[in-house]
């Protein structure tokens with residue numbers, strides 16, 4: 001039986017690479033594996049969890065990569081090519097840097113490869129793989145095959161499920177609108193529920209870009225999903241757009257359906273900074289008062305992990321202290337702080353490239369620095385040293401062991417949930433630990 005090996009390369013220099021337990025299963029590879037004809041043996045190797053054995057018998061190797069993973073993806077591909085194994089690369093990076101990727105891989109898949117994959121496998125069987133395959137349109141998710149979860153390592157702490165793709169917001173730093181389209185596409189809810197019921201654990205994570213879309217269609221999808229989840233006895237988290245807080249009935253339905261924690265891209269506490277990256281959706285009247293908005297989630301017993309970007313063009317040196325104060329004042333449960341990073345293919349990249357602010361352009365090697373935990377552009381209103389020191393200090397002042405513990409006790413008070421308190425203690429501390437262990441001294445006195 002011929003074998004296809006799917007590989008997710010390591011991304012060692014980020015929180016998720018360092019803290020292996022925070023890694024999520026590579027859903028995209030799971031989808032392609034499920035679309036592979038049955039006469040193939042398929043395996044998924046996640047290098048974040050286990051080493052790649054280059055001598056594993058394989059007839060075809062398919063590698064996915066985000067930008068930070070790309071240099072490692074190219075190394076992996078070269079190792080297999082040396083051994084005479086045909087390779088194909090896909091994912092966001094290869095989709096935007098296609099000319100670069102074809103220099104390394106035998107073939108490149110551009111865009112969401114769901115419907116391309118059977119064509120690619122057929123061409124492989126016939127010995128006529130093309131150099132580049134391009135998805136002509138965003139595939140419908142209505143009849144997406146069920147993922148075979150047995151293919152994922154047992155080392156993941158949590159399973160994930162996808163219910164939709166796409167986002168219309170087109171924030172300047174984000175690749176989602178370009179890679180997954182500006183229209184929300186949804187999976188059929190019975191399919192999603194069937195997949196969730198097969199997850200043995202009680203807990204799982206919904207890895208959508210946002211579980212609630214902006215328009216009526218997205219809201220209706222979320223309502224039907226929450227209704228179907230209710231009664232399953234599951235406890236789950238999800239990424240979600242902050243706009244869900246405009247709908248009290250949705251928050252209530254999410255809580256009744258088992259929602260415990262939402263990861264929300266707050267990005268910044270300053271309106272100027274949000275405008276500078278086109279995250280205008282966070283400035284809508286009913287949600288722009290973040291403190292009140294966070295309270296709404298707490299009122300329903302749901303914890304909030306906020307994603308914050310530091311070093312945007314709207315940020316001044318004051319942003320660090322203001323962010324620390326915000327974290328403590330609002331009682332936001334978890335937090336993740338990244339450094340403004342222009343990923344290729346985004347409008348932000350074109351902007352900073354035109355302005356001559358890119359600090360590392362020896363590609364592809366330098367892509368490894370594009371991981372959102374290193375400064376790769378000249379900030380507009382501060383020096384690079386001020387940005388990095390400020391970022392470290394925010395971690396130190398909000399997520400050190402003692403701070404993490406205090407915040408988790410606050411979560412217990414605010415949401416009444418031991419599960420939420422534990423999730424956020426774990427999340428904050430391990431994010432802090434990853435940054436600390438990466439050699440950056442963030443042990444400022446408490």
Ligand code: SF4
Pocket residue numbers: 167168169170171174175176177209210241265281
């Ligand atoms: S950051 Fe979030 S809201 Fe903005 S485009 Fe990306 S997925 Fe959409």
